[in-house]
Amino acid sequence: MEVRESMNLEKKLQKSRLGEAYAGIHSDADRQAVLRVYDTLLKENDLSNKMLARHMAGSILPSVAMYRGLQEQGWKPVEARRLIRTSVLNASKPMAKFFQGLGKLPFFFPLFRVMCPASTKAGYGLEGWQFEWKRNDAHAIEWDCHACLYANVFRRYGVPELTPIFCESDDVMYGDIPGARWGRTKTIGRGDELCNFRFINTRSTPPGVTECREKPADQGKENQDEK
Known part of the structure; x- marks a missing residue:
């Protein structure tokens, strides 16, 4: 070279x-x-x-x-994964701070209802992802992802174990937004049939909407690997 x-x-x-x-x-x-x-x-x-x-x-x-x-x-694979994971999660922190700041605005959730569909359309197109929108109202924003570019390419190269790192990066970005609870419980990268994206408006949560948070399963696995 x-x-x-x-x-x-x-x-x-x-x-x-x-x-x-x-x-x-x-x-x-x-x-x-x-x-x-x-x-x-x-x-x-x-x-x-x-x-x-x-x-x-x-x-x-x-x-x-x-x-x-x-x-x-x-x-060793675990050493390489650890290096990659740390870098990816740290790279997600600036966006996490952005959303945390945005979440303090009194009109955040109405704004977020517009931002989510627009950002997914612009940055996560049909060429790489398949989304099914389930809900977008004053109480919650929900959509399912049936196909993911990251999962597909990592699988094609025989390294599906890298996909959960990027699932976890979503947890970093969206996990602590004031006014919106991050409620995803499934991801393709962690072995589920789909990713169920979900944001709950904590300032207006009606009866029947449960408060849930995704368990960062891969993080636990990495911690076990490091022992």
């Missing part, structure tokens, strides 16, 4: 959600292994769709490259 090409790939990784993880790799040989795999993955995937490319080049393929490249260098 030419020096200029290597530098360009490195810049892409540094700007991705795996930037912190890449910075935590101190061996040049390990870094080069990750860059080689990342280069191959970028070349073998169609990235002409800008919406899909943002997820593929910025989150999915860097994760696969790091997971495979580091294992080629002798890293």
Whole structure:
């Protein structure tokens, strides 16, 4: 790999959600292994769709490259996953702070009712996801996801164990929003048939709407692996 090409790939990784993880790799040989795999993955995937490319080049393929490249260098799978997980979750914290600030507004939930459909349409299109909207009213916003780009691509590359990391990143982003309780209980990445996205308006919760929170199952698994 030419020096200029290597530098360009490195810049892409540094700007991705795996930037912190890449910075935590101190061996040049390990870094080069990750860059080689990342280069191959970028070349073998169609990235002409800008919406899909943002997820593929910025989150999915860097994760696969790091997971495979580091294992080629002798890293244990749990060590590589831990590095990836920490980076992805930390990369989610700025958005978590944004939503937490937004949630303090008295008109947050009416605004959120507009934001959710708009953001899913713009950033999670039909080319990668299949959504079924269930509810969007003053009390709750609910939709099911029947197909997920992350789950599909990670499965295609034989690394489905990376998918729950990105499920957990949703927990980080949405888990502590004032005025909206995060109520997802199922995810494809954790073995369920669908992801049941759910936000409950805590300032206007009618009878019959239960308060529930998704159990971060993969986090527990990682903690067990680390022992």
